[in-house]
Amino acid sequence: MINKNSPVPIYHQLEEYIKQQIENGILMEETVIPSEREYAQTFQISRMTVRQAINNLVSEGYLKRQKGRGTFVNKKKVEQELQGMTSFTEDMLSRGMSPSSTLLSFQIIPADKKTAFDLKIEENESVYKIKRIRLADGAPMALETAYIPVEIVPGLTEENSNLSLYQYIEEILSLSITEATQEIEASIASSNDAEALEINIGDPILLIERISYLQNGIPFELVKSTFRADRYRFIHSMKR
Amino acid sequence: MINKNSPVPIYHQLEEYIKQQIENGILMEETVIPSEREYAQTFQISRMTVRQAINNLVSEGYLKRQKGRGTFVNKKKVEQELQGMTSFTEDMLSRGMSPSSTLLSFQIIPADKKTAFDLKIEENESVYKIKRIRLADGAPMALETAYIPVEIVPGLTEENSNLSLYQYIEEILSLSITEATQEIEASIASSNDAEALEINIGDPILLIERISYLQNGIPFELVKSTFRADRYRFIHSMKR
DNA sequence: ACGCCTTACTGGTATAGACAACTATTCCAC
DNA sequence: GTGGAATAGTTGTCTATACCAGTAAGGCGT
Numbered sequence: 001m002i003n004k005n006s007p008v009p010i011y012h013q014l015e016e017y018i019k020q021q022i023e024n025g026i027l028m029e030e031t032v033i034p035s036e037r038e039y040a041q042t043f044q045i046s047r048m049t050v051r052q053a054i055n056n057l058v059s060e061g062y063l064k065r066q067k068g069r070g071t072f073v074n075k076k077k078v079e080q081e082l083q084g085m086t087s088f089t090e091d092m093l094s095r096g097m098s099p100s101s102t103l104l105s106f107q108i109i110p111a112d113k114k115t116a117f118d119l120k121i122e123e124n125e126s127v128y129k130i131k132r133i134r135l136a137d138g139a140p141m142a143l144e145t146a147y148i149p150v151e152i153v154p155g156l157t158e159e160n161s162n163l164s165l166y167q168y169i170e171e172i173l174s175l176s177i178t179e180a181t182q183e184i185e186a187s188i189a190s191s192n193d194a195e196a197l198e199i200n201i202g203d204p205i206l207l208i209e210r211i212s213y214l215q216n217g218i219p220f221e222l223v224k225s226t227f228r229a230d231r232y233r234f235i236h237s238m239k240r
Numbered sequence: 241m242i243n244k245n246s247p248v249p250i251y252h253q254l255e256e257y258i259k260q261q262i263e264n265g266i267l268m269e270e271t272v273i274p275s276e277r278e279y280a281q282t283f284q285i286s287r288m289t290v291r292q293a294i295n296n297l298v299s300e301g302y303l304k305r306q307k308g309r310g311t312f313v314n315k316k317k318v319e320q321e322l323q324g325m326t327s328f329t330e331d332m333l334s335r336g337m338s339p340s341s342t343l344l345s346f347q348i349i350p351a352d353k354k355t356a357f358d359l360k361i362e363e364n365e366s367v368y369k370i371k372r373i374r375l376a377d378g379a380p381m382a383l384e385t386a387y388i389p390v391e392i393v394p395g396l397t398e399e400n401s402n403l404s405l406y407q408y409i410e411e412i413l414s415l416s417i418t419e420a421t422q423e424i425e426a427s428i429a430s431s432n433d434a435e436a437l438e439i440n441i442g443d444p445i446l447l448i449e450r451i452s453y454l455q456n457g458i459p460f461e462l463v464k465s466t467f468r469a470d471r472y473r474f475i476h477s478m479k480r
Numbered sequence: 481a482c483g484c485c486t487t488a489c490t491g492g493t494a495t496a497g498a499c500a501a502c503t504a505t506t507c508c509a510c
Numbered sequence: 511g512t513g514g515a516a517t518a519g520t521t522g523t524c525t526a527t528a529c530c531a532g533t534a535a536g537g538c539g540t
Contacts, residue, residue, distance in 0.1 A: 009523060035490060046525045048288075051491090059299055067491045068532030181477040186426035186446040186469035204444055206426040229426035236476065237421040249493060275520060286495045291521090307521045308502030 002043045010045055014053035022062060022073055032070040033063065088134045088144065088225075097136040101144075104131040104196075106158040108150060115147050118211055119219045126150040133196055134225075141231055143196045147222040152214075179213040184234055189226075197228050204229035242283045250285055254293035262302060262313055272310040273303065328374045328384065328465075337376040341384075344371040344436075346398040348390060355387050358451055359459045366390040373436055374465075381471055383436045387462040392454075419453040424474055429466075437468050444469035 002013050021027040036054065040047040054071060057063045065071045092099035110124040119127065127147045134142040148156070185207045194201045206227040211219050227234075242253050261267040276294065280287040294311060297303045305311045332339035350364040359367065367387045374382040388396070425447045434441045446467040451459050467474075 011523075037490085048526085049524055052523085065491060066533085068489085068534080070490055179478065181475070183473050183475050184424055184446070185473035186444040186467075188428070188444045202442070204426040204428050206424070227426075233423050233425035234474075235421070235423050238419065251493075277520085288496085289494055292493085305521065306503090308504080308519085310520060
């Protein structure tokens, strides 16, 4: 398991080893792992080296220490999923609801000033404008309008836009979304919103505007969503 | 500078010392700091202890190491502030507004069921209940109620609760907030909200409920805020 | 049954020393 | 001048050891 002659540092080998054990379920969530002194003895390495490995895993969130008790395997972070949450689909699934959607319109239009600014493109450059009603367990949850530069994702059609766009991006184009900014505000349903979401005019709604970025920092999607406040709250956790 | 007989660990003293030097501009951005051996000799402590201090500062983003060259002061980070944003004060400052607040009430009460659950304490355990109106540039922005277990932060009084609680936690108790969860929803102002925020009944408001955790995962504060939707939007950026 | 001490574990802090890997500089041979 | 070796500095890895501080459990006296 541990090779002292490897160019890979021992502490790093031990890190990988422990991570493996966690992923394989040999070290279970919320249970103690062997003590530092135990690792030191079984692998015939110094306790300080063990500590270096464990420290790294602690700061990566895999483990947590408790003085006098031991070191424990952290619960899997659903949180990290949430933190990296991108699509309505993932969001609903993580809440145990069944997502679906109805396409209202699919257009290619020239970007207006604000959209162009958000997507860092030139005014009047072509963007897809995709309007959907998002359903959870069959009931309307949100009204969503997405803007995507045609240049970045050419070949999107009314049909394949139905697939998860994120899957398409990651798997077909092998790009990935690494960053997003969101702005959230409260408002009140207009007649338009009310009709689509099957609520009354004046009911509270949650407006979320999200811009997602690719690895290179290029924005590729602007999504404006209007959520029914009675059915949706935005959940968000953060770590330092 | 370094007191070996202090109950505060040496590495932590050194951390604070170096942070001070950075903040005071004695250690400039992008320049090398003294070598590990140099610190060890000038303070008559072990090099490994110096490393422990420097490692912490590296993982907090203050410093960066370069093998064979030295350790350098990082450029200040603006983003990290946003991501780790915790208090109303910091939030407003980062938006270029001037925060202030009016204390409405300061009580010690037994925790009700839900509060106890959120703060992971027993029902009826004592908690501070601190109610404030939060102002930005002198105008009401939010109505805020904070719940803090007395056991964790004993000795909080009506007077010192006015100081930044976070500073108090970090500097006096030398604990730090490493994690928080937030739930955000839209609603409509009740007569109570309307009066405090100087808006009309039925106007949209943004409800934010935040639970902050200390490094050991212990929840230490539950804050329920009601923001004027016309003056506040929640902004949030995330990276993978 | 209830406290209290002891004991044996845990992680936390700190030391001193060794060698490896990397960087920058100096100096010398060509 | 240019290339390369020697040198002195840096951080990186690792060991062995010591004592401190918190936790849990068992045993003991009351």
